[in-house]
Amino acid sequence: MKYLPILIAVILFYPDSASACSMYKITKNGKTIVGNNEDWFSPNTQIWFVPKGDNPYGVMNVGFENGFPQGAINEAGLVYDGFAMPYLEIKNTDGKKEIPITELIPFIMHKYANVKEIKEYLSTVNLSYLSSSMLVFIDRSGEYLIVEGDELIIGNEAEKSFSNFYPSQNSNPEEVNIPFYQNGLKHLKTSESKANLDYCSSVMNKFQQTITQYTTIYDLEERKIRLYHYQNFDNYIELDLIEELNKGEHQLKIPELFPKNTKGYQYYIMYNDADAVVEHYETRWENESINIDVEAKNLLKKRITQSIAYIATDWAYTKKDDEGAIKIYKLILKLFPENQEAKKTLENFIETKKKQ
Template sequence: MKNSIIKIIVLILLLNPIVGSACSMYKITRNGKTIVGNNEDWLSPNSKFWFETGTEGNYGVMYMGQLDNFAQGAINDAGLVFDGFANPDLPINNATGKIEIPIGDAIKNIMQTMSTAEEVKLYLETINLSSLESSQIVFVDTTGTYLIVEGDALIIGEEEEKAFSNFYYSQIESEEDVELENFKQGMEFLKTSKGDASISYCGDVMQSMSSEGLFGTQYSTVYDLNTLTVRVYLFHDYSQFVDIDLKEQLEKDNHAIMIADLFSKNSKGHQHYAKYNDEENPQRFLSELVATSLNATESEFVEMGLNGIVNMVGYEWLKQKNNPEAAIKVFKFGIELTPSDADLHDSLGEAYFENKNYALSKLSYEKSLALNPNNKNAKTFLAKIETKKF
């Protein structure tokens, strides 16, 4: 239940014009060549690439995502690429009789065995896509054909140029209706430029769609689907890049690399990455974030969405980096600013529990329950604590 609440908070933050941002994707096909770019906008810089070699006739795949190993995007050595977007809910009604399979498994099957958007469409028509009610996925193949997966709609298109972001094409009359600032900036750039199907031009497009906000562009990737070259930019800095030869990487054994580690430790992106992951001072990122707002009231911090941001950072330390001591520091920092927040006391209780400090865990859960008597999660953990010896 707690994880579901955090996911809702994340979506609210992403769609909040004050703190949110929008991931972006763009494709251009000219003279038999297709280039695709995407921006991953998020709070955490802990993004990585992992490479899985092709076996038994399957394609090799380069995935990208966070520490939880859930693929946010990928490219295979047949030149099929996809990217995912968090979107507002769009009901999926056409699920009766469809194959039940976790979407992550379906994506993996697609990337290992398929090379065209048409193949993907035929396959997804057989799958129950109910888990995508608040998401959309876009696939592009070497011919430039794209597939948008949104709600019950599977939309195939073949325009030379197409841009995508956190909205549904099926729900708008025209691209002029889209209010996402990053998308609007990108469309203005495209109107005033006449680009070619090149990695450098696509990089310029992604720069026009990038953001430097709290949920800013952590990295950008540009794919040449024909040569299988992948260009990477870090932390909305387009003055430097790294080119990856996909074929070369897939000739190695399965391996992974943090995207920040592809760049110099002196780069802006790597310095941000180091600050965010400071084990000695894990609240450093948050402390600098609120440095100009220390005189804010608790209600003002709540209005800023601080609760959700602290939970995102804290649970990354707790669950993905397996460091409950760092998570405790993060949650305590958040509670100092919003002492009446039942959810943060609940989170601190879980961090203490994972650290086997059951006495302090009990105190935190009791405080959370006092602030919110309907907190079922706190009641569940308090019952668990009673079975522990401390």
């Protein structure tokens, strides 16, 4: 679920610009390993541990600085992840409980151990806010639950991969039009699958994109987590869930867990400096728009515009830095003054801030 509040704001202006992510699980000989790539523009990623307290299970959450869990694992070996999706109407809502999504995920992860229990619980909840999202839960046994629209689907295949498409509407994954996902499927078809951290890491390496901010690999039996940063599969750290929870409630910033000379850390520094963001995209447009045909230039313009819009929206609504957000958003008009949608959005944002 790609940085949910930010995504909603950006899609209003750029409805075809949602990014994608991926997830893979394998169960063999009683062991389940799960991998996830988190694809987004913001490098402000973090892990936070919440001991069980009065709940049955403690939880490790993974996500961004807005504090909403994009993924999680609990002490029972239950893993969760979410996906941004095309709109799918949810009709089965009459008489169901009203529970905000910000409360729903933590409640499930602190309370439940298996997907059958989660399915029973979710059947009582109004999930209308998931009309553009899909949730996936995988438990220690290897069973999974897909939450999509009005469908709550239990499955237990030995191997299963997920991305930004609805499984109930796409019976053949090889026909899904997501290039990076197809790249991962090719690797699965040509490699010997093994239920270990190394093999799952190799799969997620093939599923990665240029905006993959981090990769988490979970051993649900041992409750160990391997963490990679920013498409770099040469270096990783490993965490023991139980050991970390025993330290009490605490938070780790993912970029700061890795060497400062890496590409990921440099992107992290650039992203958090508005002037550096402006310089980066000015230089990128200047260098990449030379000697390319009209079609390629229009595609580059679209991608750069979307990237800048994502970042400006993040600065406005998460970092809550209006000055930085306006500076970044003005770059769209500097590079592409004919962009009337960007002009209108910027004017509306400035006017809204004046009234506050």
